[in-house]
Amino acid sequence: MLTADIEYYQPKSLNEAIDLFFQLKHVNKQPLYYSGGTEIITFRRLNLIQTGAIIDIKNIPECKIFELNDHFLITGASISLTYLEEKNFFPLLSKTSRGVADFTARNKITLGGNICGQIFYREAVLPFLLADSNVILAGYDGVKSLPIHMVFNQTLNLNEGQFLVQLQTEESYLSLPHYAIKKRQQWDTGYPLITIATLKKDGQLRIAFSGLCPFPFRSLEVEKELNNRQLPIDERIMNAIKYLPGPILNDVEGSKEYRLFVLRNTLKDIFRELEGE
């Protein structure tokens, strides 16, 4: 059934949101959780999504938190990207986030929307992949905390009616040496040719990518090759490229060959920055 109009709900608690989701689903409203809403509004206008009801989770207290608590940084899914940049508890996250869209749009785009959205860059997830964060999910079976690597594989794998409430990051990761870089073919805003976020822990580089493949990722095989200090950097990069998950994007932002060329050079910049090599 198509609805001529869309209903809007603003629950005040996690349970209320989940109850609403299943009630609305039951009456065939195809409900969607709504956070910043920028993607939902745009996709609905272009008829790319169908929904009869949106559940705005911005006013749920757990989703609005951004604070250090008991050696963990708790990052609510509904905080805007500019808010987390201004507070700057996690500098790598702030720097990566600053590359998304533009400042005014980031006043509205939220962390949860960026990570759960259909637009596949999801750049804000990269720092959390590197910091082995936990994700807090709410669903019909309650609230769960899971390692991000268990639930994020290209996208955040959610059960029906489940939503992202928070990300929890150990405080010790927040101040590690890091580097974030976004390369575009032109202009200073817009989608990436490649975005790379890097964190150095215990002398080892951790690296996550967006814009290279049609999903963001961190690959332990790629990291192993890049950290193989027995080999010269060019060789390490060549070996690492063999382990990239496919396909490499070949689109209007840049051809596959150009992306790989930029990747090689950018990895060298990262080595210079974090390894002094």
Next chain:
Amino acid sequence: MAFLPLNKISVNLDINDEIYQAEIRPFSTLLSILRLELGLTGSKPGCLNGDCGACTIIMDGLPYKSCIILAVEAAGRKITTIEGLKNAPIQTAFIENFAFQCGYCTPGFIMNCHALISKYQNPSKETIKEWLESNICRCTSYEEIEKAVLSVIHNEVESRKE
């Protein structure tokens, strides 16, 4: 194809220090309500995707693109549109610096610049660049727009010295 009857909700919108009561469809954007229901046509429709910034308004002190906000989300918040600025220094600076040609992007740019100058007394070059990148000017008046912003900042800094 079955269509449900239109459901409308009533919201109070605090715009330019006036309270407007509007009956809106929940999925109407703030831009469409401003222009089509309230007659505030200063905010311009451009891309409707959040890319161009022609529709920028100020909400609780920050710039937002009104094409990617639902009007219902703006209820209870303090909104300023271009109609709410009355000879603000940035408006004069735009005229003095010839910071527009066709003028279509101007209301959006002015709202963004006004929010910037209101938030920061003396913003860094990087901050100015980061904020201004949110708007597109087809006529490429970028240099003049930057000059206009810098002139307001300069005047504010000088007047504080006195």
